[in-house]
Amino acid sequence: MFEGGQKPLYMRIPKRGFSNFAHRVEYQPVYLARVIERVQGDVTVESLVAAGLARDGALVKIVGKADVTRALKVAVHRVSASVKAAIEAAGGSVVELALVQDAQA
Numbered sequence: 314m315f316e317g318g319q320k321p322l323y324m325r326i327p328k329r330g331f332s333n334f335a336h337r338v339e340y341q342p343v344y345l346a347r348v349i350e351r352v353q354g355d356v357t358v359e360s361l362v363a364a365g366l367a368r369d370g371a372l373v374k375i376v377g378k379a380d381v382t383r384a385l386k387v388a389v390h391r392v393s394a395s396v397k398a399a400i401e402a403a404g405g406s407v408v409e410l411a412l413v414q415d416a417q418a
Contacts, residue, residue, distance in 0.1 A: 338372065338412065339372070340371075340372045340373065340374035340390060340391055341367055341368060341371040341372065341373055341374070342374055342375075342376045343361060343366050343367055343373055343374070343375050343376070343389075344375075344376060344377040344379075345375055345376070345377045345378070345379040345381070345396050345399070346377060346379040347366055348361070348366065348375060348385075349379055349381065349382075349383075349385075351364045351365075351366060352364050352366075355385075355386045355387075355388070356375075356385055356386065356387040356388070356389065357388045357389070358373050358388075358389055358390070358410070361373060361389070372390045372391070372412070373389045373390050373391070374389070374390060374391035374392065374393070375387065375389055375391075375392045375393065375396050376393045376396060377393075377396065378395055378396075378399070379399070380399075381399045381400055381402070381403040381405065382403065383403065383405075384403055384404040384405040384406075385400050385403070385405035385406075386405060386406050386408075387400060387405065387406070387407045387408065388408040388410060389409070389410060390409065390410050390412065391409060392407050392409060
C-alpha cells in the first residue's frame with residue numbers, strides 16, 4: 314500500500330457511490346431555556362431571529378430541558394420530544410412547520 318512518498322493509488326482514483334450529503338436537512342438548535350428567558354409571547358422563527366437566537370432563513374429545532382412555567386405557543390420547524398412534552402404539560406401548544414421541498418419532478 315505504501316508507494317514511496319507518492320499518494321497511494323486508492324486515494325488518487327475518484328470515489329463513486331451514493332452520498333446523502335446533498336440531501337440532508339440540517340437544523341439550527343435553539344435551547345428552550347434561552348427561548349423562555351428572551352422571547353415574550355408566541356415563539357416563532359421570526360421572534361427567534363429578532364431575539365438573536367437563530368439565523369435568518371435557517372431551519373430551527375428547539376432542544377434541551379427547562380422548566381416551563383408559562384403556556385407557550387411554539388411554531389418552529391422541529392421540536393424535540395422532551396421539549397414538546399414540557400410545553401404541553403404547562404398548557405402550551407406546539408406546531409411544527411412543514412418543510413418546503415424542491416420539486417424536481
